[in-house]
Amino acid sequence: MDTQLLLSALDNLFTWEVMLAITAGVVGGIIIGALPGLSGTMGIALLIPITFGMDAVAGLSMLAAIYAAATYGGSVSAILINTPGTPAAAATALDGYQLTLQGKGAKALAVSAIASMVGGLVSAFALLLLAPPLAQVSLAFSAPEYFLIAVFGLLIIGSLAAGSLLKGFAAGTLGLLVATIGIDILTGFPRFTFGTTALQSGIELVPALIGLFSLSQVLVLAEGRGGGGTAMAHALKGRALPTLRELKRITATIARSSGIGVFVGVLPGAGGDIGSWIGYNEAKRFSKGADREEFGKGSLKGVAAAEAANNAVTGGAMVPMLTLGIPGSSATAVIMGGLLIHGMQPGGRLFTEQADTTYAIMLGFLLANVLMGVLAIAGARYFVLATRVPMKVLVPIIVALCVVGTYAVNNSMADVWVMIVFGVIGYLLRKVGVPPAPIVLGLILGALAEKGLRQSFVMAQGDLIGYYLSRPLSVVLLLLIVLSLAAPPLAARMRRRMAAQAATAKEREDA
Amino acid sequence: MPVEPDERSRTTALRSPDAVLGLSLIAISVVFLACTLPLSAAAAAWPRAVLALLLFLGAAITVRAVRAAAAGRPAAEPAAADAVPDEEEGASGEWSPAVLRRPALTMLIVIGYVALLDVIGFFPATVLYLVGHLWFGGSRDLRVVAGVTAGLCGLVYLLFVHELSVPLPTGLFG
Numbered sequence: 001m002d003t004q005l006l007l008s009a010l011d012n013l014f015t016w017e018v019m020l021a022i023t024a025g026v027v028g029g030i031i032i033g034a035l036p037g038l039s040g041t042m043g044i045a046l047l048i049p050i051t052f053g054m055d056a057v058a059g060l061s062m063l064a065a066i067y068a069a070a071t072y073g074g075s076v077s078a079i080l081i082n083t084p085g086t087p088a089a090a091a092t093a094l095d096g097y098q099l100t101l102q103g104k105g106a107k108a109l110a111v112s113a114i115a116s117m118v119g120g121l122v123s124a125f126a127l128l129l130l131a132p133p134l135a136q137v138s139l140a141f142s143a144p145e146y147f148l149i150a151v152f153g154l155l156i157i158g159s160l161a162a163g164s165l166l167k168g169f170a171a172g173t174l175g176l177l178v179a180t181i182g183i184d185i186l187t188g189f190p191r192f193t194f195g196t197t198a199l200q201s202g203i204e205l206v207p208a209l210i211g212l213f214s215l216s217q218v219l220v221l222a223e224g225r226g227g228g229g230t231a232m233a234h235a236l237k238g239r240a241l242p243t244l245r246e247l248k249r250i251t252a253t254i255a256r257s258s259g260i261g262v263f264v265g266v267l268p269g270a271g272g273d274i275g276s277w278i279g280y281n282e283a284k285r286f287s288k289g290a291d292r293e294e295f296g297k298g299s300l301k302g303v304a305a306a307e308a309a310n311n312a313v314t315g316g317a318m319v320p321m322l323t324l325g326i327p328g329s330s331a332t333a334v335i336m337g338g339l340l341i342h343g344m345q346p347g348g349r350l351f352t353e354q355a356d357t358t359y360a361i362m363l364g365f366l367l368a369n370v371l372m373g374v375l376a377i378a379g380a381r382y383f384v385l386a387t388r389v390p391m392k393v394l395v396p397i398i399v400a401l402c403v404v405g406t407y408a409v410n411n412s413m414a415d416v417w418v419m420i421v422f423g424v425i426g427y428l429l430r431k432v433g434v435p436p437a438p439i440v441l442g443l444i445l446g447a448l449a450e451k452g453l454r455q456s457f458v459m460a461q462g463d464l465i466g467y468y469l470s471r472p473l474s475v476v477l478l479l480l481i482v483l484s485l486a487a488p489p490l491a492a493r494m495r496r497r498m499a500a501q502a503a504t505a506k507e508r509e510d511a
Numbered sequence: 512m513p514v515e516p517d518e519r520s521r522t523t524a525l526r527s528p529d530a531v532l533g534l535s536l537i538a539i540s541v542v543f544l545a546c547t548l549p550l551s552a553a554a555a556a557w558p559r560a561v562l563a564l565l566l567f568l569g570a571a572i573t574v575r576a577v578r579a580a581a582a583g584r585p586a587a588e589p590a591a592a593d594a595v596p597d598e599e600e601g602a603s604g605e606w607s608p609a610v611l612r613r614p615a616l617t618m619l620i621v622i623g624y625v626a627l628l629d630v631i632g633f634f635p636a637t638v639l640y641l642v643g644h645l646w647f648g649g650s651r652d653l654r655v656v657a658g659v660t661a662g663l664c665g666l667v668y669l670l671f672v673h674e675l676s677v678p679l680p681t682g683l684f685g
Binding site for chain 1: 539546547550551553555561564568569575606614617618621622624625628629637644645648649650659663671677
């Protein structure tokens with residue numbers, strides 16, 4: 001990044017609007033993450049319409065800030081009520097809750113905040129360093145590669161976001177089907193519009209996103225009696241900030257977990273939950289003697305390891321999303337939707353024609369991580385209150401925000417009905433174990449895949465396979481597709497082994 | 512004619528959630544494939560390819576569910592059966608009327624709310640909705656109901672009407 005570009009990006013970043021948006025994103029993200037049942041993905045989907053009226057840097061920095069802060073926020077309920085606010089905080093609960101029971105809840109939260117901040121910062125720097133060169137690769141892409149990238153993205157998120165490969169792929173395919181609704185841009189034929197003019201322009205992304213992630217989550221929450229209330233958090237006790245000695249003890253763990261998190265994040269499809277378990281297990285493996293014995297009984301290292309890793313995943317997961325258009329997780333799939341809505345197409349152009357905006361957003365993400373650390377420590381006592389807000393109060397508020405947010409996109413009631421239909425579809429699909437993320441990605445990538453394949457047919461002049469095999473980049477992508485089909489069983493085995501190891505060790509120590 | 516035990520277990524297997532999912536995907540594929548018939552070959556090619564894939568996946572999910580039911584085990588693939596859905600809280604997976612009752616009632620309330628928006632306008636409909644849904648959820652404390660209603664309406668007005676200039680529905684009386 002040259003000086004001129006840096007200055008231009010900083011100029012875009014340091015405005016009142018962007019600073020306010022980042023602060024709101026951090027505070028909102030921590031609260032959303034701290035509430036068990038609400039995820040960062042849902043929060044991002046819900047707030048995309050608000051970013052419409054904002055400048056791209058402010059809007060997208062806010063979404064990135066929510067992602068980072070919600071990942072930390074998940075640890076608040078994990079530590080205080082032994083209920084991970086997000087699956088990525090499951091490993092944090094092992095030691096965090098034990099610390100709370102020992103009267104060290106405040107310290108556990110502070111360590112979690114510091115580790116999350118460092119992990120997030122490392123990942124933000126990795127994003128700044130890794131994304132621009134990787135984006136150069138995408139400049140060499142043509143129609144065949146775009147088709148293969150779309151297939152690769154769908155395979156990856158479909159295979160790792162679901163408990164079942166078939167269901168994940170089915171979800172992605174459903175998304176592709178939804179993307180075909182509307183007038184075919186090449187022939188002008190209306191497809192699957194059933195004579196309705198409202199469907200001629202296709203299904204809008206934002207109503208589908210809000211329905212699939214937010215309204216469907218409301219229905220999931222409604223299953224728990226609409227819902228009752230959350231478990232009462234323990235009052236924060238003890239000294240908040242760790243001592244210098246304690247900080248020294250966890251420094252190496254935070255550094256190691258940050259590296260692991262970035263690496264896991266960059267792998268498309270591997271989310272914060274995998275990162276935090278690997279970080280936790282590695283911290284334990286590297287510990288010796290009494291330090292190792294402490295894991296599962298209230299180890300500050302355990303909290304630091306899991307939290308540094310899951311926050312380091314966030315920046316890493318944005319690398320493939322920004323450069324290749326392959327989101328690494330549900331949250332980055334939704335952020336990619338926000339990116340497209342602001343007229344920013346992932347790939348090389350983000351780092352050339354729109355470089356000042358893109359760098360400003362990445363620097364905004366870096367700043368959001370610093371702010372998150374500061375606010376998380378300073379406002380811990382207030383964020384704890386969020387875990388006490390009953391779901392029965394939150395659910396109607398979320399629904400009203402779903403409705404007004406969807407309506408605001410095009411000032412259209414038809415969009416609101418689309419959101420409701422997708423909410424019901426998302427709920428029913430979740431009931432049978434089909435995740436919403438691949439549907440959204442199918443919806444986003446559908447047009448790209450169709451256009452890429454159609455143009456490939458024309459360019460191949462009859463020999464499609466020969467044409468694909470004659471292009472080195474296509475061959476690389478084809479190999480990645482084959483690898484991605486082999487990856488899910490390995491990832492599932494890894495997840496199971498890590499969780500089992502941690503559980504066995506905890507049982508042994510309890511006994 | 513009495514139903515044979517084998518036939519009965521097959522019927523039960525076809526009612527399992529995974530089999531219903533698979534069969535639903537097959538039905539969607541067939542209906543949408545029929546809808547591609549009037550399209551030109553160029554416009555229909557991609558949707559047909561997508562639908563053929565969906566049909567295949569639907570059939571595979573159904574076959575797996577039936578086989579799993581016959582073997583008396585869950586239908587999820589062993590390798591990924593315990594995978595955590597990425598960043599999302601899952602639904603219960605139960606389909607009993609007791610579990611579905613509240614989501615269904617919640618949906619009815621939401622549909623009623625959205626239907627009212629065009630009739631009486633955004634703010635009156637939202638006030639009615641919030642009071643109704645909070646009551647349905649068990650919030651009987653008037654201070655909470657009033658606070659949430661006033662707070663949310665104020666926030667929406669400031670953010671969407673004042674800042675973003677969104678013309679919210681005013682209803683028949685607007």
